[in-house]
Amino acid sequence: MEKLITIAIDGFSSTGKSTLAKQLAKRLSYIYVDTGAMYRAVTLFAMENKFITSDTFYFEKLEKELPNIVLDFKFNIDLGFAEIYLNGLNVENKIRSLAVSKQVSKVSAISSVRRKLVIEQQEMGKNKGIVMDGRDIGTVVFPDAELKIFMTASADVRAERRYNELIDKGDNVNYEEILKNVVERDLLDSTREDSPLIKAKDAIEIDNSDLSIEAQFDQIYSLIQNI
Numbered sequence: 001m002e003k004l005i006t007i008a009i010d011g012f013s014s015t016g017k018s019t020l021a022k023q024l025a026k027r028l029s030y031i032y033v034d035t036g037a038m039y040r041a042v043t044l045f046a047m048e049n050k051f052i053t054s055d056t057f058y059f060e061k062l063e064k065e066l067p068n069i070v071l072d073f074k075f076n077i078d079l080g081f082a083e084i085y086l087n088g089l090n091v092e093n094k095i096r097s098l099a100v101s102k103q104v105s106k107v108s109a110i111s112s113v114r115r116k117l118v119i120e121q122q123e124m125g126k127n128k129g130i131v132m133d134g135r136d137i138g139t140v141v142f143p144d145a146e147l148k149i150f151m152t153a154s155a156d157v158r159a160e161r162r163y164n165e166l167i168d169k170g171d172n173v174n175y176e177e178i179l180k181n182v183v184e185r186d187l188l189d190s191t192r193e194d195s196p197l198i199k200a201k202d203a204i205e206i207d208n209s210d211l212s213i214e215a216q217f218d219q220i221y222s223l224i225q226n227i
Contacts, residue, residue: 003227004030004127004128004129005128005129005145005146005147005224005227006125006128006130006132006142006144006145006146006147007021007024007030007130007131007132007145007146007147007149007224008132008133008137008138008141008142008145008147008148008149008200008203009021009131009132009133009134009137009148009149009151010133010134010135010136010137010138010139010148010149010150010151010197010199010200010203011133011135011149011150011151011152011197011206012151012152012153012158012182012185012186012189012197013101013158013162013182013185013186013189014153014158014159014161014162014182015151015152015153015158015208016151016153016161016208016213016216017036017133017134017151018034018036018133019213020133020149020151020213020216020217020220021034021131021132021133022080022081023213023217024131024217024220024221024224025081025130025131026080027221028129028131028224030129030130030131031124031125031129031130031131032081032082032130032131032132033073033082033121033124033125033130033131033132033133034073034082034084034133034134035117035121035132035133035134035135035137035141036104036133036134036135037084037092037095038071038084038117038120038121039104039107039108039113039117039134040084040095040096040100040101040104041069041071041084041086041091041095042062042069042071042107042113042117043095043100043103043104043106043107043108044086044091044094044095044100045062045065045069045086045087046062046103046107047099047100047103049061049062049065051065052103052106052107054102057106059110062107062110062113063110063112063113066112066113066116068087069086069087069116070086070087070088071084071085071086071117071120072084072085072088073085074090093169096169097171098166098171098173098177098178098181101162101181101185102181104185105184105185105188105189105192106188108135108189108192109188109192109193109194110194111193111194114136114194114195118136118140118141118195121134121137121141122141122142125141125142135189135195135197136195136196136197138150138200138202138203139195139198139200140195143200146227147204147223147224147227148200148202148203148204149203149204149206149220150199150200150203150204150205150206151205151206151208152205152206152207152208153207153208153209154209155179155182155183155186156179157209158182159175159178159179159181159182160175162178162181162182163175163178166178204223206219206220
């Protein structure tokens with residue numbers, strides 16, 4: 001594929017956005033950016049500095065520290081994708097915990113956080129040839145993207161996927177707690193005042209509740225070939 005394009009993948013949590021984005025980036029030799037990892041890294045920073053706990057969020061303190069938060073992606077040749085670094089430290093595994101999942105929607109609702117990260121994301125994709133996934137890529141970050149995908153699946157299916165992922169990592173988790181987190185994140189992401197999770201008017205919706213990873217990839221890759 002000679003023409004470089006921007007591919008924006010949005011959707012609900014645990015719909016496999018990152019898996020799809022990595023597949024597409026690898027096939028197309030494109031840059032892949034996981035914006036969710038960026039918001040999770042900021043959330044981890046807030047948690048480690050006691051700005052956010054289970055019942056309190058000192059968001060003003062986080063806002064003051066935003067200039068001191070440096071995020072980088074570094075390609076891991078063994079894994080085949082870029083991992084996120086927070087102020088020079090690899091936090092790829094830390095940010096995937098259920099504890100971070102419980103807080104990330106609160107952090108991503110802060111306008112100053114979104115402004116900082118959107119600017120960084122737009123800079124990453126200024127030359128096209130990029131696959132980016134998140135919540136507002138097709139609506140805010142790259143509203144002119146040549147291909148916009150909006151991914152969804154039932155809450156039960158997504159909770160099961162997340163549960164199996166954490167169990168495989170050795171985490172001690174409860175399915176009902178994860179399902180509750182999925183539903184709560186859907187509500188927070190869809191109703192936040194700044195850049196809520198919505199389907200762009202020109203996005204193609206993919207419900208992958210019953211789709212295999214391979215079938216999903218083939219379906220979307222065929223769309224790219226027709227651009």
